[in-house]
Amino acid sequence: MKVFMDEDFLLSTDTAKELYHSFAEKMPIIDYHCHIQPREIAEDRRFENITQLWLGGDHYKWRQMRANGVEEYYITGDAPDREKFQKWAETLEMAIGNPLYHWSHLELRRYFGYGGILNGDTAQEVWELCNHKLKEADMSARSLIKQSNVKLLCTTDDPVDALKWHKRIKEEESFDIQVLPTWRPDKILNIEKPDYLKYLKELSRAADIEIQSFQDLKKAMGKRLQYFKRMGCRISDHGLDFMVYAPAKEEEIERIFSARLHKKDISAKDAASFKTACMLFLAEKYEELNWVMQIHYGCKRNNNGKMYEKIGADTGFDCMGDVASGTQLADFLNAVNERKNLPKIILYSLNPKDDELIGTIIGCFQNSDAVGKIQHGSAWWFNDNKTGMRKQMISLANLGLLGNFIGMLTDSRSFLSYPRHEYFRRILCDLIGGWVENGEYPNDRKTLEKIVKGISYKNAVRYFEFQV
Numbered sequence: 099m100k101v102f103m104d105e106d107f108l109l110s111t112d113t114a115k116e117l118y119h120s121f122a123e124k125m126p127i128i129d130y131h132c133h134i135q136p137r138e139i140a141e142d143r144r145f146e147n148i149t150q151l152w153l154g155g156d157h158y159k160w161r162q163m164r165a166n167g168v169e170e171y172y173i174t175g176d177a178p179d180r181e182k183f184q185k186w187a188e189t190l191e192m193a194i195g196n197p198l199y200h201w202s203h204l205e206l207r208r209y210f211g212y213g214g215i216l217n218g219d220t221a222q223e224v225w226e227l228c229n230h231k232l233k234e235a236d237m238s239a240r241s242l243i244k245q246s247n248v249k250l251l252c253t254t255d256d257p258v259d260a261l262k263w264h265k266r267i268k269e270e271e272s273f274d275i276q277v278l279p280t281w282r283p284d285k286i287l288n289i290e291k292p293d294y295l296k297y298l299k300e301l302s303r304a305a306d307i308e309i310q311s312f313q314d315l316k317k318a319m320g321k322r323l324q325y326f327k328r329m330g331c332r333i334s335d336h337g338l339d340f341m342v343y344a345p346a347k348e349e350e351i352e353r354i355f356s357a358r359l360h361k362k363d364i365s366a367k368d369a370a371s372f373k374t375a376c377m378l379f380l381a382e383k384y385e386e387l388n389w390v391m392q393i394h395y396g397c398k399r400n401n402n403g404k405m406y407e408k409i410g411a412d413t414g415f416d417c418m419g420d421v422a423s424g425t426q427l428a429d430f431l432n433a434v435n436e437r438k439n440l441p442k443i444i445l446y447s448l449n450p451k452d453d454e455l456i457g458t459i460i461g462c463f464q465n466s467d468a469v470g471k472i473q474h475g476s477a478w479w480f481n482d483n484k485t486g487m488r489k490q491m492i493s494l495a496n497l498g499l500l501g502n503f504i505g506m507l508t509d510s511r512s513f514l515s516y517p518r519h520e521y522f523r524r525i526l527c528d529l530i531g532g533w534v535e536n537g538e539y540p541n542d543r544k545t546l547e548k549i550v551k552g553i554s555y556k557n558a559v560r561y562f563e564f565q566v
């Protein structure tokens with residue numbers, strides 16, 4: 099029987115162990131997509147206790163606590179932090195096979211030096227140990243990033259954001275880790291949302307342009323894009339419920355936009371046409387700016403209406419969507435390509451049934467502009483577990499070039515989430531090591547080193563053209 103989470107955790111062959119310990123383990127981290135708040139980095143936030151650091155905003159954990167019958171009072175309610183931690187520890191006992199079990203113990207080991215098991219019985223000792231450790235100088239937000247060997251991270255930012263916290267971080271020479279903004283224009287596209295007109299006013303103020311037409315909207319977006327560029331942005335991100343491609347003439351888009359400005363209801367068809375027009379326009383701009391375009395789709399959000407009304411979005415009530423998006427995705431990429439302005443694009447679907455679909459679509463649009471110009475993004479959200487990661491990488495290997503994959507991201511709001519890169523790298527090395535030992539790939543250490551180091555770190559640096 100293997101020891102729980104020893105140094106060869108998840109590494110089932112000698113080759114896998116060598117690949118991980120020799121090539122992957124010490125590689126730096128490029129976290130090109132996360133939801134950490136730049137303010138917390140700028141202010142070098144300190145945390146009073148482990149609950150604040152671990153459970154605050156973590157809807158992954160909240161979902162499991164609800165599944166364990168925990169009252170909302172102990173999850174997002176006003177229960178004392180110590181009691182919330184106890185409920186989480188008791189929940190974790192039941193999480194056999196869940197990645198949270200591994201992530202939680204990796205975090206306890208890497209940041210707090212705790213080699214035991216967290217459960218209801220040990221919660222008090224873990225609480226005391228972690229809280230004592232959090233008082234030390236090297237446990238602030240910036241210190242946690244540094245000790246995680248992160249070289250660069252990209253936050254997620256709205257086009258109206260003044261990016262003042264990014265400015266402050268950039269101005270401080272003592273902090274040498276790059277923190278770059280990411281352009282996330284979902285609110286610009288979501289013309290059907292009730293608060294859309296209110297948001298347009300915010301965008302008008304940010305761009306100093308009165309938005310009275312779709313042409314005005316494009317000018318405002320262009321102006322804000324240039325501002326984000328000056329602040330070091332190199333990546334955009336689109337969060338779509340499903341992929342849309344419903345092209346319409348410019349005058350039709352103006353009609354739809356004018357109707358919304360006059361507070362008229364927008365049909366689903368009109369909303370799809372408007373979003374398509376925005377996406378086509380933005381793709382062109384991204385290519386001009388040499389930015390990477392990320393597209394996340396396949397999520398059905400806010401399913402529990404009662405809880406959405408009570409505590410809002412991003413609180414653990416989203417699920418995989420099941421809308422077929424393949425035709426629209428392929429047609430969108432083709433339309434952008436025909437305009438001769440296809441940027442680098444990373445595609446993520448929350449539904450793993452789309453892995454092979456994405457794998458075949460991206461093969462239609464690769465070219466010599468960049469190695470792996472169109473990427474099948476890493477296993478996302480509900481898929482960033484051992485099964486999901488292996489499935490995504492095997493699909494990519496079957497249909498494309500796994501060696502050009504840009505690898506893992508945290509997609510997290512937590513400063514303790516970086517061991518997810520370790521988790522991914524162990525799974526990667528076990529997968530490749532198994533192929534080598536099974537005689538499916540030669541035991542060519544030079545090439546294996548290139549592949550493993552590339553997927554762990556170097557491919558992302560090259561792909562995004564980061565200066566690190």
